[in-house]
Amino acid sequence: MRNYVLKRLGLAVVTLLVILLALFLMLELMPGSPFNDEKITQAQRAVLDAKYGLDQPVFNRFVHYIKAMLSGDFGVSYVIQKNMPISAMLEARLPVSIQIGFQAVLLGTAIGLLLGIVAALKHNSFADSLTTFISVIGVSFPSYVFALALSYFLGWKLKWFPLLYSSAAPFVSTVLPTIALSMFTIATVARFTRSEMIEVLSSEYIRLSESKGVGSARLIIVHALRNALIPIITVLAPLVVALMIGSLVIEQIFAIPGIGSLLVTAIQINDYNVIIAVSFLYSIMFIAIMLAVDILYGVIDPRIRLAKGEKHG
Amino acid sequence: KQGSGTTPASTESPSAPTASAAPEESPAAAKVLNLGKDVELASMDSAIATDGLSFEVIAATTEGLYTIDENRVPQLALAEKVDLSEDGLRYTFTLRDAKWSNGTPVTAKDFEFAWKRLVNPETASEYSFIAGVAGLKNADAIIAGEKSFDELGVKAVDDKTLTVELECPIPFFNSVIAFPSFFPVNEAFLKEKGTEYALTPEALLANGPFKLKTWEVGGTTFYLEKNNDYYDAGSVKLDGLNYKIIKDTQQSVLAYENGDIDYVALSGEQIASYQQSPEYHSVLTGFLWYLSPNQKVPGLENINLRKAISLAYDKTAVVDEILKDGSIVADFVVPQFLATGPDGKDYRETAGSYPSNNKEEALKYWEKAKAELGIDAIELELLFEDTESATLVSQFIQSEIETALPGVTFTLKSQPKKNRVELMYNGEYEVGLTRWGPDYNDPMTYLAMWTTDNPNNFGKWSEKAYDELADRVSRGDLASKPEERWEALKQLEAKVLEQAVIFPVYQKGNAILIKPEVTGVNLGSIGGSISYKLADKQ
Amino acid sequence: MGNPVQSFTGGDFELAGNSERAQMDHTYTSQSYGRDAFLRFKANKGAVFGLVIIIIISFFAAFGPMMNEHTYKSINIKHKSLPPRIEGLENFFIFNGVANGVNAYEQKGLTDVYYIFGTDTLGRDLWTRTWEGTRISLYIAVIAVAVDMIIGMCYGLVSGYFGRSVDNVMQRFIEILSGIPNLVIVTLLIVVLKPGFVTVTLALMITGWIGMSRVARAQILKLKEQEFVLASRTLGAGHFRIIFKDILPNIFGQIIIMSMFSVPSAIFTEAFLAFIGLGIPQPMASLGSLISESFKSMTIYPYMIVAPVFVLALLMLSFNLLADGLRDALDPKMKES
């Protein structure tokens, strides 16, 4: 097990390096530079490029970046918060994104599981159709429509929740964004849970548990759910990464100082260091969560515990 | 309520107790203005900042030699007295007694340091060009790397006296140096903070009405509290300014209605629903939005085609039906309220007026163009940036032109702003919807753009006579003959419009809502930013 | 239990002479696969409903824009921001031209003007734009499904089938691809491409298939050790044949279902691309860009977002129902449980 994790970590380092290199090459190809305001003269642009080392060949910059990165220096922002060290920016924004993402994952998974289970139990019933309906709606409406509708009704009309994020009330002020973000997760989880539970519920060991006289609540939670979990966490994993890194629109609507808006803004205005750092962070999270999921597979299903085995999906 | 100005001044103004208030737990008694903004505070370093909000906040915490009042007139601020030499090339400023928020006095050295820092290549200021605009001696050469930044024509004679030398007389010098790039910087403090300087409230000094109290990295709020060390602290009535960054406009309007913020900028369709409200204000800015035809594109070199296009769309509908934010129809190049002539009148009052929208005329020009070009249809691409208003305006213009000029088709190309600028900069476009904001209060801030070598002459229109006249106006013989210069400027503008070098569309207005209990805000004007110095909240 | 009292006819107790008859079977009626599938499909109410809705929506997508004199780009700024109004329904409570308590038509003095879905902020007919948008979105849906099917499915199948180091390399590649934010890659496309269908297709091709490849991989992992696959191998079938001819038909239903899930995200990706200038160029609008466009004034003109959102949701619902139905219909041994 430890060897396995170490091996995966080793691979992850290589993967991350490749990603970084790819990013550098891509940014090189990207149009414009961080400093192409109408007002800037060519000469001044050259001065700026020289100051930030943008006049160097890509490869030198890459090597330089890696070196700096190893000492915790991710460079400074060129545009968004001029000259601000990226590490400070991430440090400030990441916890917020993670908190809201985590809440959304939790909420989405809980409700999604609930809906999926009910639908599977009442297969081909009204509750089942309702779940299908909800999960289709959940994926076909963009989250910002939910977000604004929630703000409008729950925040503005009913005044139940604050409209804007406030670091002084980190829970109450994140209720609305959490709900808006979790819709897609609810939909996806509900759908997968449903189909997976239908399969599990028709399996022999569930029959056996029934014939042992296990009550329905225990039957579902202890026996069925755990066996249905593998495909569910498989689809959940990328969603978790996406949620943790935050969403541009949701962050904009609720004035959340998160990572998601940072990346999009940075890409639009060529704030290279921010792009690289956030992408890098994203990749790390992605790889880490994938690794976590692989390990989780073994925890959930002891058959996969040898860690060498194939994972689902 | 059109135009720049202030909200109604407070009638009685007993200055409130100045308990400093933190943003979140502001006691009811404290007068804190909550402001909704849609961009982050990018920089508090006056040499580094480039955007409106940064300049606004820098101006709220720091003062320079001049400030621009609500009538767009530069007023002495930190400078107590100014002497101008006969030849108009040497200014001597005497400073008033003022203190930084750490207690050290503001001296002439701080100005010298700041100005030299602005042009110092190590600073890599994106706004260094403004030193050249201000005509500071050697500025252009320093920026071009030909001279050392030490040779800039500014010198602190003693703590209270600052002398400035110019290359040539600059009629609008006073208003240029009111710009935040020319604000003082305390050298000792900056050296002490090193790379940290201006990144946190602790690494920042204030000498203006407010000082930065909290500014979380990446936070969506930051808070300015009243600066009791400000020399004019007595007239500051607010206890603080609480900025909230809300990027989604619908949400910020909801927040405004909820009472979370006292000030919000409107956009898009929201404007229509608040236009009748007493809380609605609109402020005309100096931004001119115009279409730039690229002369290098086959067809567009034809003046008749250009004229046809420039007359073919209804600008009134653009400002009244689409923007509705107080923007005005622009049939001109030099915006309204930008510059006042030697006669004390606004440039536009005496400058010529030009045809706006005339579809029949347009069609005639198009017929001529067709004959000259030997074509009967042309397809052009309209490049614009991906903001809501630019998108709507472009779609509207496309539709107008296509209906007015049968045979002309426009395809639309939307790009993020940076890309749009880059493409136009490189001449990789056909027709582009772009804008220009003034750097100083003089028509040349616009008219200089269509000289042959100007990098912002995206369309690459070029005429020798124009270049020569422009040169005389800015640096040549006309620079010291105000009336003649003024007439020459009008000629330049007339040329641009007659040649249809650009197709102006509108001069941008900003629509905002301010709570009725808020008074005394200087909503800013062309060339100066919003000022809260005299604001009050009942 | 005694013998029942019953009268028998004479021949009842004679041997029926079964001994020579070859009684192999007559128990399984032979029915063609296609017919069988069709019957199963027909019996599935949801699927039929889905199909009907899709046909109706496609009909409107094809002919809706021709049903009035407006085009998707004809701007009538005088008619801007009108709520839905249908002739004959003026006095009802919907489609009567009233929004937020005011009748925008009366306000503008437009007595005999009708817009079924209302107009947008430039005065374009939303009916026409919605159906034009539906057309584009249907195309996007087709592309998304095609990308899923062609790239995602093949990638997943190959990766899962060969396993071991092939799989390892292919999965790491996916990791790298997913590690680089999509937006960075897509922004790069701006450099090389003109906006339009091709660009959208390419953008979707870059990462749109990853989810599907995971599904396909998981499915093939389940199936590749099945005995019928081994049987093919013992007959000397090549890998290609095994993957695409033996295994694929068996997981196709699953794949159809999954690909339906990627349709909405493709539609919104397109809207986003349109926003940054890579999608279908304005003033043409897909459902996705109509939604994001009307989102900007959702609190003021909520009706503008209703039509595209409704059409999209209905379309998605139908696609999903149809896919479920198809999966069941295509499975000749569909189990009931």
Place this chain on the structure above:
Amino acid sequence: MSETVLSIRNLSISFQTASGMVNAIRGVDLELRKGETVAIVGESGSGKSVTVKAIMRILSSNGQINAGSILFHYEEKGKRVTQDLLKLSQKEMRSQINGRRIAMVFQDPMTSLNPTMTIGNQIMESMIIHLKKSRAEAHERALELLHLVGICDPEKRMKCYPHQLSGGMRQRVVIAIMLACDPEVLICDEPTTALDVTIQAKILELIKTIQAKTGISVIYITHDLGVVAKVADYVTVMYAGKMIERGTVEEIFYDPRHPYTWGLLSSMPDMGSPNEKLYTIPGSPPNLLHPITGDAFAPRNVHALNIDFKLEPPMFKVTDTHYAATWLLHENAPKIEMSETLKARMDHVAKEAESEWGEKQSYELLI
């Protein structure tokens, strides 16, 4: 004869499928007495599993019980109670009957254990639920059970997951689970089909020992006649959802009356000499989707009478314990005997038995 524990009367079950109603069980009667073993044999699809699943009330959701009753006789607080299991609610069934009084060992040891739960927990679960035992007590008992079913080192095995055990071990664990609450009836649905002979033999012996010890009644489902011979007291033969013959194990093996039973016995390989072809029953079982007139076996029956195609045969009595549903037993029917080869083999088998068992064994069974 000892008292009846379970009696099924006229049970009829059908399943809703995409292609129509499948009448899987068409009137089944079954009687189980205390301490005895009944084996149900029959071809695949004849309805064996469905019948016992109905007893456990774990039919799949598309199944419905059309008619019949399943009467269960048991002692509750010293009183004898008779309960129709079909009338109990799902909840009552789970809390009172399933696992506690009637337990079932499933067909496939590979799939009938929860792969994500240790076997210890799976064994202890029902004791904690039904007998309200503490974890420690349950643990103690589970160890005992594992020992009883012959798993060595039970302490360690308790912590194992099903996939860490071999098929035989898993099947024993299933048996241990089922024995946990000392049920009165144990149903074994093909408990050894998936296992190899050595392990099969061990498991069969295990069940017998337990039965001898605790006196439980067992229903045994299999199509392996060798297994039947080993474990059963009574045998019921099913065909196409009906009971077609039942009797004591000796009656069925030495004196079968239904042509289907003849066919079944004839197809056993060790009855033929190696060079001959095995006997096979021609054709295949009827599709229960379609209504069946007359005797369901008639189309495959070489001895079919004309009436077989018209009228369903009733159960004819052969002896007090032996009944068969074939018109051949009707007084009007021609005298048809089992085939010569089968008869010869029966004799051979009987002799074999005789030689081993000595004179006192019941000759009268052999006609």
Place this chain on the structure above:
Amino acid sequence: MGRETILRVADLKQHFKVSKHYTVKAVNGVSFDIHEGETYGLVGESGSGKSTIGRTIIRLYEPTAGVITFRGADISGTLREKEQTLLRTKMQMIFQDPMASLNPRKKVIDIIAQGLDIHKLYRTKQERQEKVERILEKVGLSREHANRYPHQFSGGQRQRIGIARALIMEPGLIIADEAISALDVSIQAQVVNLLKSIQEETNTAFLFISHDLSMVKYISDRIGVLHLGYLVETGTTEVIFERPVHPYTKSLLSAIPHANPLKEKTRVTLSYDYADSGIDYARGTEQALSATHSVLATEEDFSLWTGK
């Protein structure tokens, strides 16, 4: 026996590397051969490596060591075109689960003709159909079954389809891995009869893998007894059943249930536990009792068991 050898397996080893530290030694040096037209039965407990041997022979697995010779060609190394074709046409396999081994989405005709398709063994569609129909009739199905799907058949019929798929290649050797285990008694008989008649007709050899000893006894000419990946005993059916030597064989035979209730009630099975028996297969060598009968044992064990 003067018949020619069709398959020779010499010292076959098959080890599965599950992880760095764990290798499953499924087959450990097994040698036997099969003659033309003969049925060789492979028996042994679950997990003893029967399927692994079958699958290695037909090259679903790469053998770890050992040589497999089929019709004189070495098929244990990297296969060249010629050997590949020989192996894939002349050696066929019948699988355990009749449903799982037939592709549910394919028509019977396509399932059966798959081998023909792969090796392009027909010229016209007509010819292909004829071949399939001929083989269908041979396995006791009718022509009209060709256009159905596997789920429309009963278990026994499905297994016939599996057999038809193998037979159409006119193989010299068929590996039947538990080919009848999933079927019930009466169907088993049908399939076994079929296999026997095919063998008579075509002189095909069978490797018959099963744990149902009574069937193996009935069908096989010779039997190999496998335990823990070792071939512990091999000999003619008669010898194995009448005069078994190895204690495992004995225990196996004693466990066979007989359809004779009176006899069954008293029969006791001999138990055999490798761990307790003190036998070490790895040390054993093949000891021949006769030309056809040999047992894996050390010298001491051998003399102990045989009394020699």
